[in-house]
Amino acid sequence: MMWPWLSLASLLCSTSPIPVTSLQRNPVFSGIVVEVMDGDLIKVKTKDAGSHVVQLWGTDAPEADQPFGPAAKKYLKQMVLNKSVVVSSYGRTGWVSVSTEDTLTKPIVVNERMVSAGYAWWQRLPDNPELRIDASTLVKAEEAARKSKVGLWSRADAVAPWEWKKRGKSGG
Template identity: 30%
Template structure:
């Protein structure tokens, strides 16, 4: 068995930056106070609140079974700590899509998948096999949402499939 939650990550730092988590919105979305990389001295770059969607996962919606637990897990896991942001793009809602690494060198998407609080989101991250493997471990150990007999994927829940 692979202990994915014990792995540390070393992403390419090009384009990465530090930020402080300000507010968790749900199990895969939160706001950060950040000063993204920009030309000029750091004192000139104003901080802003950015809404971030975690790369490669989809957590249950707040009104979905498992949603409150995923939100609680993310809130407890991240708190108001400093993180490293690895931007991957933006989504159709204007949210930053990013891999986030805590000050303990833990990938937040991996932790949510490994603990059974999120699905691997193949629609946006088909190559994220590390997240796939974390989900497989959680499924096998029936962690969190995988303890239910037939959990419904968030993307199906949003379509009204109950």
């Protein structure tokens, strides 16, 4: 039986399932970001030459054809492309938090930075016991970004990606 979180497309290119049983944030692997696929999806190459497609936990960036979609991808690319990162997983969901590995400065929690800069919404997760994780940091980051009108919040007509998809405006 496949791990249920593999179907979430969070670690699509993993050469082997990485079972995570705790609901805490757990380091899973580290590697170099070799591709930024969109504003909340990256590809990380590990030292063993494996690669993992990683969905940023708790974030939902605008779609590519949506206002701020290309800007979100560009911002994420500037932050992580060709940089060393540590990927942590929450629960058995496969959703991950990515921190940059930088010994000179405090590590950046990429997920939080995307939301606080106004390039992603915090993702309203379904009422599922496996997903009951403290998202207060992301909630506060979004509230601050909205209040400061940064990034996508500079537009009064900002539409969440899940609403954009419902309206049939996204090709994906």
